[in-house]
Amino acid sequence: METNKNYYTVDPLGKLTCKKCRVALVKGKATFAYLDNAFPVELPVCPKCGFIYVPEELALGKVLSVEKALEDK
Amino acid sequence: MFDNTAEFLKQELAKLGDPKIIAGCPTCRKTLGDSSGREVAGVWDVLNDIGLPEGATKAHKAASLHDSCGARGDENTQKAVRKLARTLGVELIETEYSGDKSPCCGYGGLVSYANREVAHELAQSCLERTDAPYITYCMACRDRFAREGRESRHILELVYGTSAGDPPDISEKRRNRLVLKNSLLKEIWGEDAMEEQLDFPLDITEEARVQMDERMILDTDVIAVMRAYRETGDAVLDSGSELLITRHRIGNVTFWVKFEEQGAGYVVCGAYSHRMTVN
Ligand SMILES: [Zn+2]
Numbered sequence: 001m002e003t004n005k006n007y008y009t010v011d012p013l014g015k016l017t018c019k020k021c022r023v024a025l026v027k028g029k030a031t032f033a034y035l036d037n038a039f040p041v042e043l044p045v046c047p048k049c050g051f052i053y054v055p056e057e058l059a060l061g062k063v064l065s066v067e068k069a070l071e072d073k
Numbered sequence: 074m075f076d077n078t079a080e081f082l083k084q085e086l087a088k089l090g091d092p093k094i095i096a097g098c099p100t101c102r103k104t105l106g107d108s109s110g111r112e113v114a115g116v117w118d119v120l121n122d123i124g125l126p127e128g129a130t131k132a133h134k135a136a137s138l139h140d141s142c143g144a145r146g147d148e149n150t151q152k153a154v155r156k157l158a159r160t161l162g163v164e165l166i167e168t169e170y171s172g173d174k175s176p177c178c179g180y181g182g183l184v185s186y187a188n189r190e191v192a193h194e195l196a197q198s199c200l201e202r203t204d205a206p207y208i209t210y211c212m213a214c215r216d217r218f219a220r221e222g223r224e225s226r227h228i229l230e231l232v233y234g235t236s237a238g239d240p241p242d243i244s245e246k247r248r249n250r251l252v253l254k255n256s257l258l259k260e261i262w263g264e265d266a267m268e269e270q271l272d273f274p275l276d277i278t279e280e281a282r283v284q285m286d287e288r289m290i291l292d293t294d295v296i297a298v299m300r301a302y303r304e305t306g307d308a309v310l311d312s313g314s315e316l317l318i319t320r321h322r323i324g325n326v327t328f329w330v331k332f333e334e335q336g337a338g339y340v341v342c343g344a345y346s347h348r349m350t351v352n
Contacts, residue, residue, distance in 0.1 A: 015311060017312065018310075019306065019307075019317060031352050032349045033349060033351075041351075056345045059345050059346065066349070067348050067349060
């Protein structure tokens with residue numbers, strides 16, 4: 001697997017803030033894992049506390065379809 | 074797991090001196106009978122014996138009886154329920170596919186949770202048999218048909234002259250079971266109920282409730298997420314929607330809740346979940 005490959009990228013576009021740290025979320029590297037499979041992705045992350053945000057569109061879209069595909073394997 | 078549960082029930086029944094079991098559901102009757110090796114009566118058998126209670130709804134109208142899948146091959150139950158329906162004054166319309174050939178309402182195998190569209194088609198194929206109202210003797214069939222907009226009553230609603238109302242969403246279903254268990258504990262066994270009190274104000278909007286039902290998220294899941302938020306303070310503020318969004322993993326599922334803070338409590342405006350972990 002190429003190290004720079006990302007299966008998905010969500011840009012925070014400056015409209016997301018970490019409530020606790022009061023700083024804007026930035027695009028950061030994260031890994032989705034399910035049933036012994038892992039996927040590198042880029043998601044909005046808090047640069048201070050590391051909170052990773054999974055937007056609703058992603059959870060109900062790409063994430064759900066991958067979960068279903070892996071369960072059917 | 075099935076064997077463990079069956080064994081547990083067997084032991085508990087033995088402790089009670091192996092009382093007579095009366096089942097309110099044909100699947101329970103069959104399953105309990107098979108696993109305990111004892112005769113289990115259907116509540117319809119008992120009602121045929123003792124007669125209708127006061128306040129029973131005398132229907133005097135035409136309706137079709139939908140046999141539940143748990144009664145396939147169980148001629149006694151199929152007949153007993155018909156007898157009870159006639160006692161209630163119902164003029165029964167027999168359809169082509171009934172008795173052992175009765176089709177699935179769309180709840181069997183939890184299809185209505187796994188694939189709503191298939192469940193809808195299954196219910197429609199049941200309802201195509203006649204335009205008449207349906208009487209069922211399984212709560213799942215009753216709710217499936219009501220959800221499809223057909224007049225649908227569980228036979229016990231007529232027997233006890235009551236209406237179970239609109240089909241409950243999954244949170245209400247769970248709450249109904251808790252209420253039943255708690256009232257039985259209190260009224261019959263004189264034991265204290267196990268009620269969990271919420272120590273902060275929480276409102277869930279109607280839109281959020283509809284969404285949660287569609288996405289199979291319980292209000293207890295949302296409460297657990299909000300409890301976690303009160304401890305960690307972890308949340309994202311979306312300046313677009315002006316909502317806070319927090320999350321908490323319960324077992325194999327991560328639940329996300331969109332909410333507003335209101336005084337000392339919260340207004341929940343949406344929820345979603347995923348099973349993948351993210352790190
Ligand atoms: Zn932070």
